[in-house]
Amino acid sequence: MADSSSSSSVGIDLRGITLGYDGGPLFAGLDFQLMPGQCTCLLGPSGVGKSSLLRVIAGLVPLDGGDIRCTDGRSIKKRIAWMGQSDGLLPWLTVEDNICLGARLRGERPARDRAARLLKDLDIAPLAGRLPATLSGGQRQRAALARTLMEDRPIVLMDEPFSALDAITRSRLQALAAEALAGRTVLLVTHDPLEALRLGHRIHVMTGTPATIEPALCPDGAPPRAVDDRDLLTLQATLLGRLAGAVERAA
Amino acid sequence: MIARRPLLVLAGFLALWQAVVWLTGVPPFMLPPPVAVLRSLADHAGLLAYHALVTSGEILAGLLLGVIVGAASALAMALIPALQPWMLPPLVLGQAIPVFALAPILVLWLGYGMVSKVAMAVLIIYFPVTAALFDGLRRTDPGWLDLAHTMGASPLRTLWHLRLPAALPAFGSGLRIAAAVAPIAAVVGEWVGSGAGLGYLMLHANGRSQTALMFAAMVVLMAIALGLYVLIDRLLLHLTPWAPHSLALPNGRNP
Numbered sequence: 001m002a003d004s005s006s007s008s009s010v011g012i013d014l015r016g017i018t019l020g021y022d023g024g025p026l027f028a029g030l031d032f033q034l035m036p037g038q039c040t041c042l043l044g045p046s047g048v049g050k051s052s053l054l055r056v057i058a059g060l061v062p063l064d065g066g067d068i069r070c071t072d073g074r075s076i077k078k079r080i081a082w083m084g085q086s087d088g089l090l091p092w093l094t095v096e097d098n099i100c101l102g103a104r105l106r107g108e109r110p111a112r113d114r115a116a117r118l119l120k121d122l123d124i125a126p127l128a129g130r131l132p133a134t135l136s137g138g139q140r141q142r143a144a145l146a147r148t149l150m151e152d153r154p155i156v157l158m159d160e161p162f163s164a165l166d167a168i169t170r171s172r173l174q175a176l177a178a179e180a181l182a183g184r185t186v187l188l189v190t191h192d193p194l195e196a197l198r199l200g201h202r203i204h205v206m207t208g209t210p211a212t213i214e215p216a217l218c219p220d221g222a223p224p225r226a227v228d229d230r231d232l233l234t235l236q237a238t239l240l241g242r243l244a245g246a247v248e249r250a251a
Numbered sequence: 252m253i254a255r256r257p258l259l260v261l262a263g264f265l266a267l268w269q270a271v272v273w274l275t276g277v278p279p280f281m282l283p284p285p286v287a288v289l290r291s292l293a294d295h296a297g298l299l300a301y302h303a304l305v306t307s308g309e310i311l312a313g314l315l316l317g318v319i320v321g322a323a324s325a326l327a328m329a330l331i332p333a334l335q336p337w338m339l340p341p342l343v344l345g346q347a348i349p350v351f352a353l354a355p356i357l358v359l360w361l362g363y364g365m366v367s368k369v370a371m372a373v374l375i376i377y378f379p380v381t382a383a384l385f386d387g388l389r390r391t392d393p394g395w396l397d398l399a400h401t402m403g404a405s406p407l408r409t410l411w412h413l414r415l416p417a418a419l420p421a422f423g424s425g426l427r428i429a430a431a432v433a434p435i436a437a438v439v440g441e442w443v444g445s446g447a448g449l450g451y452l453m454l455h456a457n458g459r460s461q462t463a464l465m466f467a468a469m470v471v472l473m474a475i476a477l478g479l480y481v482l483i484d485r486l487l488l489h490l491t492p493w494a495p496h497s498l499a500l501p502n503g504r505n506p
Contacts, residue, residue: 058401082401086394091493092416104412105404133493151402 009037009185010079010154011071012057018065019049019056026052028210029066034155036071039178039186039223041200042213043193043239045247049211050189051085054157057187058082070155081151083158087144089132095119096128099147111150118146122176138169145173149180156181158188162195171227174198178224193239197232199223203239207246214242283463291463292470298452303471305448309365309437310479313372314429320373321380321429322422329388330410346378351439358444368440368448375436376429383425387418420494423487430483434476449475 012034019027026049034040042050055061057068058080070076089098099118100110119125122142132140141162148156161177162170178199190196196203200223202216219225219235226232265285271277272284279287292299324342328334354371361367391414399409441450449468456464 055397058397060397060400078403080401082398084394084397086392088392088394088398090395090413090416092419092491101398101412102402105399105402105408107405107408131493157401 008154009183010074011036011185012076012155012187013069013071014057014066015069016066017053017056017063017068019052019061020064021049021052025210027056027066030211030213032204032213034185034187035202036185037183038201039181039188039199040216041188041190041196041203042206043190043196043203043243044206044211045243046191048206048208048246050206051159053206053211054159054187054189058157076155079153079155081148081153081156083144083148083156083161085159085161085163087132087140089140089143089147091132094129094131095124095135095143098132098143099150101147102151115146115150118149121180122146137165138173141165141169141173142176145177145180154184156184156186158186160190161188163191170195175224193236193243194227194232197235197239198225198227205239205242205246207249217242280460280462283466287463288466288470291461291467295464295467299449299467299471302447302449302452302468303475305365306434306437306441306450306472307475309368309440309448310372310433310475312365313369313436314376314433314479316369317373317376317429317433318380318426321377321425322384324377324381325384325388326410326415328385329414330406342378342381350375350436354439354443357440363444363446367443368437368445371440372433372436375432379428379432380422380425383428384418384422387421388414390421391417419487419491423491423494426483426487427480430480431476434472434479438472 014030014032017027017030017032018025030053032053042053044050052061056063057076059077068076070079089095090101093101096112096115096119097104099115100112103110116125116128119128122145124139124142124146127135127139127143132143135143141164144161148158162173165173174195175198188196188199197219200219202218204216205214206212207214217235217239220231221229268285272282283291324338328338350371353374354367357367357370357374361370388410395413395417396409399413404413437448438450438453441448442454445451449472453465453468456462456468
């Protein structure tokens with residue numbers, strides 16, 4: 001399902017990231033890598049700076065120090081698609097127009113046929129002409145995912161995109177997202193260890209002030225992994241242990 | 252079916268009015284009975300229509316101009332933040348001036364004709380319109396702005412495609428206030444000095460103890476103000492169907 005027109009995978013190299021927040025340092029010389037074509041999941045206690053790191057990479061927050069580079073040496077600008085905590089659907093636009101928002105905001109002609117294909121791939125084709133207010137939470141999140149994919153960028157940044165959904169809807173959307181995002185470089189911030197284990201090639205825990213990032217946990221097999229996998233459940237226990245440690249150290 | 256309750260309230264009000272006239276025996280040049288006002292409406296239909304046309308023209312021109320100038324100010328402040336410290340204090344200060352006190356000066360400067368009344372309406376509308384739209388433009392969902400930023404949108408396109416539509420419901424509140432106060436501005440302007448309009452007609456009738464005609468002019472003015480409000484309200488409902496509206500029923504389309 002992944003769109004073949006996306007350019008070849010590219011990684012991101014963060015070096016010496018420094019960012020102050022309310023006087024205190026959130027990051028002081030933080031190093032971090034995103035592997036090309038892989039999904040990296042970031043877990044950690046609330047307020048540790050997961051979302052801030054995502055915003056820094058997206059260019060939404062100016063850095064106080066450090067350097068963000070793509071592994072191919074080109075600028076990161078215009079190579080990022082963003083999916084925030086809320087679905088961000090504009091209530092006055094139909095689902096189809098919402099999906100074409102990027103083109104509209106750049107003054108380009110939207111690729112309607114591509115939008116139609118994405119709607120079909122995500123099973124929301126019949127909703128194309130509806131307004132967001134008439135959709136369920138799961139349908140809205142599918143539309144937001146379609147809008148993210150429509151941007152067709154090699155790097156996708158996601159900030160707890162499925163946290164507001166019920167367990168069944170979330171599980172379905174995780175599988176759908178993993179399939180649709182395959183081949184892209186993804187950074188997914190989440191507070192759900194199981195979500196990270198289902199979707200992530202590499203899973204990191206972020207802790208402390210200023211924040212540090214622990215070495216990656218790399219589960220076997222390709223995402224999306226089955227929820228009933230015994231190894232996955234063992235790993236979940238490990239991950240929960242790491243997270244609990246992080247929370248204790250923060251307290 | 253529609254507006255049954257307002258009609259009932261109106262009938263009750265008319266009955267009360269008639270009862271007060273009967274019970275107190277107040278002379279008709281103090282309080283004419285409703286029937287006399289109705290008769291005056293019919294007898295002077297042509298005269299009332301002429302003056303209503305003048306006043307409506309003033310109201311509409313003032314409303315249009317005030318909304319254009321107010322919206323332009325709000326958009327300019329939103330697009331060029333450097334303008335805000337220059338424009339906001341005079342805006343708030345200007346609101347502190349009682350605009351009605353300016354009416355004699357406006358008539359002195361701009362004459363007895365339509366221009367002074369339109370200026371009066373523009374002045375009185377400008378603040379609520381500018382404040383409402385600017386406030387709406389400032390309160391865009393930060394999540395939407397993040398999205399627009401990562402999509403590489405220019406500030407102008409973000410304003411046009413995102414911040415302005417998002418601010419329309421807030422702008423609507425300003426417009427509704429403007430529609431309600433514009434008739435007041437026009438009539439006050441006419442009272443201070445004019446040769447035509449419903450305000451002029453009321454003063455003229457008052458001077459000749461034609462109290463029924465005065466009341467008739469007032470009824471016409473109320474009808475104009477009400478019509479204008481309903482028109483603006485309908486227009487806003489049509490422009491912002493997604494915005495919650497106190498008078499509308501939720502109207503989600505089903506698959």
